[in-house]
Amino acid sequence: MSYLNIDSIKDRTFDAIVIGSGISGGWAAKELTGGGLRTLVLERGRDVKHIQDYPTAMTQPWEFQHGEQLTKDYRDANPIASRCYANREDASHFFVKDAEHPYIQDKPFDWIRGYQVGGKSLMWARGTQRWSQYDFDGPARDGFAVEWPIGYQDIAPWYSYVEKFAGISGNKDGLPQLPDGEFLPPHEQSCVEKYFTDQMAKQYKGARPIIIGRCAHLTKPQPIHFQQGRAQCQNRTLCQRGCPYGGYFSSNSSTLPWAAKTGKMTLRPNSVVQSIIYDAKKGKASGVRVIDANTKEMTDYYARVIFVNAACLNSNLILLNSTSDRFPNGLGNDNGLLGKYMAFHNFRTTISAEYEGFLDVTTEGNRPNSSYIPRFRNVFKQETDFLRGWAAGFGSSRMLDMDRSAIGEDLKASLMARNLGNWRVSSHMMGETIPKESSTVSLDSSLTDPWGIPQLRVSIGYDDNDEKMIKDFHESMTEMLTLSGFKNIQTHDNPNKAPGLDIHEMGGVRMGKDPKTSMLNKWNQFHNCKNVFVTDGACMTSTSTQNPSLTFMAITARAANYAVSEMKKKNL
Numbered sequence: 001m002s003y004l005n006i007d008s009i010k011d012r013t014f015d016a017i018v019i020g021s022g023i024s025g026g027w028a029a030k031e032l033t034g035g036g037l038r039t040l041v042l043e044r045g046r047d048v049k050h051i052q053d054y055p056t057a058m059t060q061p062w063e064f065q066h067g068e069q070l071t072k073d074y075r076d077a078n079p080i081a082s083r084c085y086a087n088r089e090d091a092s093h094f095f096v097k098d099a100e101h102p103y104i105q106d107k108p109f110d111w112i113r114g115y116q117v118g119g120k121s122l123m124w125a126r127g128t129q130r131w132s133q134y135d136f137d138g139p140a141r142d143g144f145a146v147e148w149p150i151g152y153q154d155i156a157p158w159y160s161y162v163e164k165f166a167g168i169s170g171n172k173d174g175l176p177q178l179p180d181g182e183f184l185p186p187h188e189q190s191c192v193e194k195y196f197t198d199q200m201a202k203q204y205k206g207a208r209p210i211i212i213g214r215c216a217h218l219t220k221p222q223p224i225h226f227q228q229g230r231a232q233c234q235n236r237t238l239c240q241r242g243c244p245y246g247g248y249f250s251s252n253s254s255t256l257p258w259a260a261k262t263g264k265m266t267l268r269p270n271s272v273v274q275s276i277i278y279d280a281k282k283g284k285a286s287g288v289r290v291i292d293a294n295t296k297e298m299t300d301y302y303a304r305v306i307f308v309n310a311a312c313l314n315s316n317l318i319l320l321n322s323t324s325d326r327f328p329n330g331l332g333n334d335n336g337l338l339g340k341y342m343a344f345h346n347f348r349t350t351i352s353a354e355y356e357g358f359l360d361v362t363t364e365g366n367r368p369n370s371s372y373i374p375r376f377r378n379v380f381k382q383e384t385d386f387l388r389g390w391a392a393g394f395g396s397s398r399m400l401d402m403d404r405s406a407i408g409e410d411l412k413a414s415l416m417a418r419n420l421g422n423w424r425v426s427s428h429m430m431g432e433t434i435p436k437e438s439s440t441v442s443l444d445s446s447l448t449d450p451w452g453i454p455q456l457r458v459s460i461g462y463d464d465n466d467e468k469m470i471k472d473f474h475e476s477m478t479e480m481l482t483l484s485g486f487k488n489i490q491t492h493d494n495p496n497k498a499p500g501l502d503i504h505e506m507g508g509v510r511m512g513k514d515p516k517t518s519m520l521n522k523w524n525q526f527h528n529c530k531n532v533f534v535t536d537g538a539c540m541t542s543t544s545t546q547n548p549s550l551t552f553m554a555i556t557a558r559a560a561n562y563a564v565s566e567m568k569k570k571n572l
Helices: 023-034 072-077 133-142 152-166 191-204 223-227 255-261 312-320 408-417 464-483 549-568
Strands: 013-019 039-042 265-268 271-279 284-292 298-308 340-343 349-355 371-373 390-401 419-432 440-448 454-459 487-493 506-508 529-534
Touching: 013 023, 013 284, 023 039, 023 255, 023 298, 023 549, 039 255, 039 298, 133 152, 152 549, 191 371, 191 390, 191 419, 191 464, 255 265, 271 298, 271 312, 284 529, 298 312, 298 549, 312 440, 312 454, 312 506, 340 440, 349 464, 390 464, 419 464, 464 487, 529 549
Parallel strands: 013 039, 013 298, 039 265, 298 529
Antiparallel strands: 271 284, 284 298, 340 506, 349 419, 349 487, 371 390, 390 419, 440 454
């Protein structure tokens, strides 16, 4: 990868610019360079090279100063970042510190960020499920948001394309609401998960399926993965540290090195994008204005096509800040919709239970995946008093039965005995939230960040639909667990837990058929600025219940290949 230290306009001019190097930005870089375009990739954070810059990847538990836990000082200084499940002593260097990148919460919202080359692809949860046509049909059917300009048939070939390259493990389940993909061998369910799966098949005649999760892990690498320099997943479950084996998909181990091999990619870390430059005479964007993260020096870079992949909220921020005489309210924002109709996944609630059987078996080793309950509410028709639905993770483990009543040597002995108790299962809900005009991000009129860019104001919260969905999750899962013979069933909900910890924020620059009601067309181009594409979470019209990253990858690959084709036809 080459780095920039240049002054001339010619040397600052590229065929394409990609803003962001995370999951979608990495795919944009791969496809644009693969199409022969000289591509500049801008990343606001520091460089992180695969393997070389994973400092804790091989660190043993006893080598951590604080037992892999975050210190009180860190938690006090970073209450938002500390709430993320993956942020521990072994990975805190990949998480944005609260004070260094301020934003304004009009409503409580935990914005989890990873500012480095690779972005959050280093720390993501790696769940990868396709959407079905039922998911794309949701807005048109119930009237919330706007109709998607694409359907499953448009994106299905691109799902296959990215699945083969990224490496997705899963099972062919034959479910209409969760299409099968190009899978590597699946992980194995535990005996209790298999039991629950069988019970659901009997009790609900297949209407509430349980499957092994689908995830971006190389259970059996194929030649394309070896060509990337990646190896089989070792089931270490230390993924948040960065995987030196490349066993799970990340931009750092996969798409960015692939793009670099073309000789067409220039990567510029420490580059905070201030705005996109609009050329009124040409009627299109001409480039990107960048502030050096360290020196604060401002530099303009130019290109014929620009891909915005800064992650949902930052992409909205950049576009809102990209003002001109033509677009005084933000790039492409003739209809006033930029930054509106935000949505997320509701991860607020969980349920747990115990099972008293299978006491002659336990698990050995680790598994970087769990079972998965696909959405079964309101899939084929509206059947509840809330819109859309929820999916859920489902995991299990043997409990440790320890006697903590003793003291001294007796206590030490009892703690070391590791007597196994009952099986414990837990499930977390992933509920689809409804994009609403009142769910917004906007720029503050006076407060700025350390680079002089307006701070983002976030006004996103739960609504009555979310509360009804939580109630249904509790009731449905309690019924399902009870029918299967589970005991000690307990629901857990914290209404004060803010949105954001799902790290699945979407919307603000939504796709649609009508320029009056949407920002982007079916190819992810701005309706009124055709050489700017948005293909990260900001482009999403609705959220479905599935983990979104696979869909971001497929949408990006599709749009980037279209952009290459249009450039070769001289339409861009």
